[in-house]
Amino acid sequence: MRKGDQPDPAITASMPIAKGTFTVTATRHPATEAFAEMTVGRVKFVKEFVGDFVANSVVEMLSIGTGVDGSAVYVAIERLTGTLHGKQGSFAMHHTGIMHRGVPNLSVRVVPDSANGELKGLAGVLQIEITGGQHFCTFEYDLP
Numbered sequence: 378m379r380k381g382d383q384p385d386p387a388i389t390a391s392m393p394i395a396k397g398t399f400t401v402t403a404t405r406h407p408a409t410e411a412f413a414e415m416t417v418g419r420v421k422f423v424k425e426f427v428g429d430f431v432a433n434s435v436v437e438m439l440s441i442g443t444g445v446d447g448s449a450v451y452v453a454i455e456r457l458t459g460t461l462h463g464k465q466g467s468f469a470m471h472h473t474g475i476m477h478r479g480v481p482n483l484s485v486r487v488v489p490d491s492a493n494g495e496l497k498g499l500a501g502v503l504q505i506e507i508t509g510g511q512h513f514c515t516f517e518y519d520l521p
Contacts, residue, residue, distance in 0.1 A: 392519050399426040402422065403420050406420065407419065417440070418451075421440070431459050437454055440492070442486055449476045450476070452472060456468075466499070470487040484502075487499055499518060503515070503516045
């Protein structure tokens with residue numbers, strides 16, 4: 378977790394953990410609207426995960442930055458397809474990222490009932506850490 382991130386009550390010590398890294402390719406698109414004194418962004422990301430979770434994903438993100446340095450928010454939806462500890466399937470995640478005057482708070486969770494294949498019933502929380510430009514992830518999950 379990064380400074381300012383809040384512990385997630387949905388994570389328990391009994392949940393399996395998958396760790397790995399991922400790469401990101403971004404394609405910026407014009408925003409649908411402009412807001413006075415704010416910066417609106419729309420970005421499509423393609424990710425490739427390696428580690429305990431081997432997958433590809435596509436993310437659609439909307440963001441807005443305010444006139445105050447270090448204050449912004451983003452929301453995103455992500456569709457992932459791959460193998461999690463040997464089980465194959467697809468699922469969706471939703472992201473909410475809030476930066477309040479430089480203090481981050483990020484939530485990335487599995488969309489309920491979005492998983493299929495051997496991952497059907499999947500629930501979980503993804504934590505992201507960026508160190509030296511590399512993206513690390515820890516996925517704590519529950520699978521019936």
